[in-house]
Amino acid sequence: MSALTWTRSSGARAALVVLALAVAATTWALVKALRADALPNVAATSLASLESIKHGAATPRTDIQAAVDNDLFAADRSAPSAPYRMPGENAPDDKPVIEPMKPIVLGTVVATDGRSFATVQLGDARPTLVHVGDKIGEWAVKAIARGKITLVSSGGARIDVTVPKPGI
Numbered sequence: 001m002s003a004l005t006w007t008r009s010s011g012a013r014a015a016l017v018v019l020a021l022a023v024a025a026t027t028w029a030l031v032k033a034l035r036a037d038a039l040p041n042v043a044a045t046s047l048a049s050l051e052s053i054k055h056g057a058a059t060p061r062t063d064i065q066a067a068v069d070n071d072l073f074a075a076d077r078s079a080p081s082a083p084y085r086m087p088g089e090n091a092p093d094d095k096p097v098i099e100p101m102k103p104i105v106l107g108t109v110v111a112t113d114g115r116s117f118a119t120v121q122l123g124d125a126r127p128t129l130v131h132v133g134d135k136i137g138e139w140a141v142k143a144i145a146r147g148k149i150t151l152v153s154s155g156g157a158r159i160d161v162t163v164p165k166p167g168i
Contacts, residue, residue, distance in 0.1 A: 100138035105149055105161045116144040120161075 006012050071077070085091065103120040106127055110116045121127045122137045130141050130149075143150040148162040 099157065100153055102159065102161060103136050103139065103151070105163045107163060108144055108147060108149065110144065110146050118144050118149045120149070 007016070082091075101123055103122040106119040106121060108116070108118040115131070117129050117131050118141070119127050120130055120136055128136065130136055132141050132144055134141050136151075138154050139151040140154075141149055142152050142158075148160050150158065150160050152158050
């Protein structure tokens with residue numbers, strides 16, 4: 001069958017028209033996908049600049065002349081009254097910080113309306129119900145979540161106490 005006799009039928013002509021429409025639609029979609037819209041002009045924001053990286057933080061100038069004028073080997077030179085300590089290192093005469101006794105969380109109830117509560121026990125005392133904002137011993141209840149509560153001591157220490165697993 002030749003192309004001329006094939007195109008004489010109405011079904012073949014309809015198929016050619018549909019084929020032409022499909023090629024046109026595909027070409028239009030391809031052009032639309034490849035053509036990018038212009039980006040809007042947005043003010044540039046910078047969180048860090050090259051200048052701040054190059055120069056860094058300003059450090060105090062070292063007084064070289066004072067160091068040169070002080071003779072390291074002078075007879076009247078003496079040791080400082082307190083030895084140098086690293087940051088965070090405690091002095092020998094500092095009292096050890098005693099953390100208040102942590103309560104044991106027996107269970108929590110979380111409500112969607114903000115009325116959550118927890119059952120806690122401090123030492124050998126009887127279990128008590130606490131809500132956010134209540135105090136138990138030296139601790140204040142800051143948050144109650146499923147299975148844990150967040151406590152803050154009067155000294156500012158923050159801890160999360162979880163419900164122990166059953167059977168342990």
